[in-house]
Amino acid sequence: MTKIQFEVLRYCYENKTIDVETFAHELYKPEEVINDAVEYLCVEGFIKENMVTRKGEKELESHKVENAVILAAGMSTRFVPLNYELPKGLLTVKGEKLVERQIEQLHEKNIMEVVLVVGHMKERFEYLVEKYGVILVETTEYTSKNNHASIYAAKNYLKNTIVTSSDLYFSENIFQTYAYDSYYCTLYMSGKSAERGIETDGDDRILDTFYGDKCYDIWVTLGYAFFSKRFSKKIIEILDKEYELPETTNKFWADIQDEHLEELYMYAKRCNNGVIHEFDSLEELREFDDKYLNDSGxxxxxxxxxxxxxxxxxxxxxxxxxxxxxxxxxxxxxxxxxxxxxxxxxxxxxxxxxxxxxxxxxxxxxxxxxxxxxxNIKIGGRYSVDLQKELDQLYDFSHDFKEYHETALPLCAAENVISPFANLPLSFGFQERYIMNNTYSFNMDDNFIGCEKLFPFYQKISEVCERIFGAKYTDPRPFTGMHCIDMITKTNCKPGEKMMILDKAHGGHASVKPVVERLGVEVISAPYDLDENDLDYEAVNLMVKEKGIQYILLAPSDLIKPLDIEKIDTTNCVLMWDCSQLMGLIAAGLCPNPLKTKRNIIMFGGTHKTFPGPASGLIMTNEKNLHELMEKEINPKFLRHSQMHQKICLLFALVEFEQYGTAYMSHMVHCSNYLGEKLRDAGYDIANIDGQISATHQIFIRCSKDEMDTIYDNAYKCDVTLNKKHKDLFYGYGIRLGTQEIARYDWNDEALDVIADILIQLSNKDINIDEVRKMVANLPKKIIHYAFDNEIVDRFRNLMQ
Incomplete structure (x- = not known):
């Protein structure tokens, strides 16, 4: 009998019926796998008419959990200051003592023999002998060794044994009366985790464990474990040999298991998030039980x-x-x-x-x-700071940053570089100067004397944006694309109104929903057609009409084809179009500009992606009423200092882009399609729309989670910047590439061939890191093209002399 067949038998026994959908959810297996297990159990006579037979009960009884060992000897030093007064396992959480809750949960599963390994403040646990009939076992080495000492102290009780820690809190009773073989509870952790990650086979047997950079979006061991008789016998044999070794002193029992994983193998018991709680500090406990915020006892x-x-x-x-x-x-x-x-x-x-x-x-x-x-203790009126050390650290930080970005292969779709010309205003002293209002609301009465010298720059930004984007009203005051969203929604939307947004799963920016919801606006997901990789425009328009939706906010972060904004009916709603990823393409005339054709639209975005400007924000509209809502409210209500050096850098970038943008954007799209075709020819699953790999700077590689993690981990090691994705848009998992920065260096097809070879190598688990790093280092120099020449730059640079 396989593990999955056993688990289905156990679930059937515990639930008195067969519910394939529920079993699949609880066991994290496809329903067809559950159906196959049910069929086997029925054919072999373990189940009949959805009930476990006597034969099935005998099978379960042969795998019965015999007892439990609870580890409670440690000092819990991270749990200051409560650990000085009370063992962590005796803390009362949500009205119950931690260790008592676990003992009662074990009894509920008919596990009556409970062994408690004590050490620090051992006397505090003695009452449990009378209350629950527990067996106390003492270890005297809790200060000099790690928790393997507690396992060794309880070795005479190890058989088919649950091993848990007294300070865990299980919101559901996940102990088992029967167990197929040894297992460790596991949880899925999104993002980076400091816990112990695992790799398993199809039956959930743990094949490998690891810490560090690999522990990202992964299952980790957390909670209790179950030792089978086989496992118990083997770990005692190993501890008998290694217990007194100096190198074993500080090891957890799981560390010893890792070193002998073939002999001490376990399975993963996959648990739902929110079931297992481990509190490493008082502050973590405060988040779970707010009683501890003001009265920890x-x-x-x-x-x-x-x-x-x-x-x-x-x-x-x-x-x-x-x-x-x-x-x-x-x-x-x-x-x-x-x-x-x-x-x-x-x-x-x-x-x-x-x-x-x-x-x-x-x-x-x-x-x-x-x-x-x-x-900063003052000595003789001066601060006792090692100035040379401080300067050396600043130099090292700066050197590391500069060296990395000079040599790394930049394929992150969210970053770009700006030219020497656009960088010039950073040195002119604009950042220290102050101006209130914008182009259309400026007046001296609200301002400081001298601000009139800044006002012409705002006017020029509006003038250039009207030429490039056809915008009657321009507002460059926001600092970033997200700041634009914040300013637009604060000034336009009211609590209780409805807004349709592009979901994160369909490529939308993840921050939009929380930003809008905090204003009290009701958020509705836009209908999306994954087959077309686009909005379902007919459904969008129907939903807007039927639900009375006042706003549509589309902020696509992942896109290989511009959304067809023209198909959205904005007669009775305002369209807020975040064009951050497309701003350069729109400015170059290579992407439709809805600002010129649609009513009731606000177009905005960050200015440092396909548009090669500083990290700033830009809002544009042709609707006077929408413009006035923002113009009069953003400053001074929501914004005081607008960071003029950013705005003037943006102006310089706009003027430069007007001359070179079309050639730059054309090369960028060429890079996306050429590189994407090379990767597709090499066997990568490259997304495409109507046969075209990309109409933007982005390339989507769709792949398994394992391949995605391999590519990402290798990219990190080889100095390649890219993004990994877990979205429906990628059919589950994938990698997003961006070509806007390599296009700015005007790298040719020969360089793109090398980049394709590098990316192909990244999917190799046995990658030769040194060889790939050499390939990255031998790419052409990073010289910014599509920019003004030195003669023009030097003319402005002379202002600093």
Whole structure:
């Protein structure tokens, strides 16, 4: 019997019926796999008429969990200051003591023999013997060894045994009465995780474990484990040999398992998020049980609050300093950093991390002494800062950044470079100057004397944008594309109104929904046709009409074809069109410009993607009423200083783009299609629309999660910048490439051939990193093209002399 067949049998026994859909969801398996298991169990006589037979019950009984070992010996040093007063497992969380809740959950699963391994404050657990009949086993090595010492102390009780920690909280009872073989509970972690990641086979057997950069969007071990008799016997044999070795001293039992994974194999028990809770610090517990925000029950916390005249919620950033002395910990309170010693001596200062913390006078209460960091101690009227060290660090940071971006292969679709000409205003002192209002609302009464010298730049931006984009009204005050969304929605939308947005799964920007919802606006997802890789425009228009939707906000982040905005009926709604990814193409006339053909539209975006400007924002419209809503509200209500150096850099970039933009954008689209075709010929699944790989700077590689992770991990190692995606738009998983920066360097097809070879190598798990890094380093020099020549740049640069 396979593991999945056993699990289906167990689920059927526990639920008294067969529910394929539920079983598939709980076991993270396709329904066809569950159906195959059910068919096998029926044919072999383990199940009949959706009920487990006597034969099936015997099979389950042969896999019965016999007992449980709960680890409760540690000092939980990260849980300062509560760990000085109470073992972590005895904390009351949501009305129940952690260890008692687990014991009761084990009893519910008919696991009556519970062994508790104790050490630190062992006497505090003695009442559990009478209350629950637990067996106490002591380890005296909890301070000198890690939790493998607790496993070894309980070796006489290890058989078919659940092994858990006293400080875990399971919101559902996920203990099992029967188990096929050894397993470890696992959770899926989105993003980067510091936990122990796993790789499994089709039956969920753990093949490999790892930490670090690979632990990204991955299943990790967390919670309790189950030791089968086989596993228990083997780990005791290994511990008998290795327990006294110096190199074993600080290891978790899972570390020892990793070193002997073939012999100590386990399966993954996949659990739903929100079921397993592990609290590494008081602040993490506060997030789960808000009782701990203001009343942790700690006498030490109460003393600190009394001494500093604050509430417990003001004590944050708690961290043990056990490496200095076990009795001290650090915390922050209202901007100051303190060290607390719960077993103080006569010392009046503590040195930590290059700073000196001095005893706070008149703030000692009983056994608690506080020390406070005196920020930048003044000596003879000067700050005691190692200036050379500070400058060296700044130089190193700058050198690393510059060297990386000079050598890396830039295929991130969200970044670009700006030319020497567009960079010039950064050196002219504009950033320190102040001007209120915009082109259309400027008046001297609201401003400072001297701001009239800045006003012509705003006027020129409006003038150039009218030529390039056909915009009657332009607002360059926002700092970024997201800031544009913030400003537009704040000035146009009212609580209770309805807005349709492009979902993240369909390429929309992930931040739009929370930004809009915080204004009290109801968000509705735009209908999308994945086959066409485009909106379902007929459904969009019908939904707008039937639901009375006032706004449509489309902010595509991932797109290989511009959305066909022309098909949206804006008669009774306002269209907010984030063209960040397409701004350069629109300005070059290579992409439709709805601003020229549609009513009730606001076009806006970030100016540093296909448009090669500074990281700034730009809002444009031809509707006077929409313009006035923003013009009068953005400044001074939501924005005071508009960062003029950004705006004038943007102006310089606009003027330069007007001359060279069409050639630049044409080459960019060529790069996308040429590179995409090369990758498709090499076997990559490259998305396309009507036979064209891309009408933008982006290329979509669709692939399995495993291949996506391999490409991303190798790209990180080989200095290639790109993005990985987990979206319906990529049919699950994929990689997004952008060609806007390599096109700015005017790299030819020969260079693109090399880039294709590099990307092909990135999917190889056995990649030769040194060879690929050489390929990246040998790409052409990064010289910005499609820009004004040195003669024009030098004319302006002379202003700095």
């Amino acid at each position: 700690s006498k030490i916390m109460k003393k600190i609050c009394y001494l500093l005249a604050v509430q417990e919620r003001n004590i944050i950033g708690l961290a043990s300093l056990k490496k200095i002395r076990p009795s001290i910990f650090r915390f922050r309170c209202k901007g100051d950093i303190y060290i607390c010693d719960v077993e103080p001596d006569e010392n009046e200062k503590i040195s930590y991390d290059g700073r000196v913390y001095y005893q706070c006078r008149d703030v000692q209460e009983g056994s608690v002494k506080l020390f406070k960091m005196d920020k």
